Amino acid sequence: MQLSRQAEALHRETPQREPVYRELADTLRSELNRYIAGEFLPAETQLAARFDVNRHTVRRAIDELVREGSLLRRQGKGTQVLGRPLVYPVAAESAYSQSLSAQGHGVEAILLQRRQCVATREEAEHLGLEEQAPLIELQTLRRLDGQPVSLIRHRYCASRSDLLADYKSGSVRQFLAGHGLPLTRTFSLIGARLPSREEASVLLMPRHLPALTVLTLSRDADGHPVEIAHSTSRSDRFQYQIVT
DSSP: OHHHHHHHHHHHHSOOOOOHHHHHHHHHHHHGGGSOTTOBOOOHHHHHHHHTOOHHHHHHHHHHHHHHTSEEEETTTEEEEOOOOEEEEEOTTOOHHHHHHHTTOOEEEEEEEEEEEEOOHHHHHHHTOOTTOEEEEEEEEEEETTEEEEEEEEEEEGGGHHHHTTOOBSOHHHHHHHTTOOOEEEEEEEEEEOOOHHHHHHHTOOTTSOEEEEEEEEEOTTSOEEEEEEEEEETTTEEEEEOO
């Protein structure tokens, strides 16, 4: 009994070492700045050999960084390094493509779908329409430096269908301005939620990582509501800055 008490006292006095997988996670975290966003880590077997640990330890260390949003597992491809969050200034006149291009990023907007839909009660109130009024929707995918970061559903009164029929790709806001319909953001509601399975798949993000959502209302030069936009963005890639 006395020996057990001595052992217990020694245990209390001896600092507890951090688990090996966490030490490895700290090492990998400190090395991520050597990678360009989108690059892949060496294979788990290579990392296990380099650090002289078993593959299970490597996997647990990588899991820590995946949960943080620093890494993304790509089935059949490996573990991809994610970029640091970008700051997007939200102001009345700010345009997604222009703002991020000015920061030196390659910005792409790809049209995924064009379809007819009907207005929800909230959308109808914002657009000054009857509930269930017909709308035209453009769904676009935004890529920064080749990486998918945002899905946006742009919705307009169906009377705009002819104007929007010519849109193929690029900034929707710039397209409309070029066709005599410049818009100004007048309302933005920022929130967060878990992505759907489809959203996570398109945005290449884990489903446990919250997505940033923004509901935006834009008006024309006469103050008439024209566009209601629902954006879903990767929270590990974006930070919204409110500019007044």
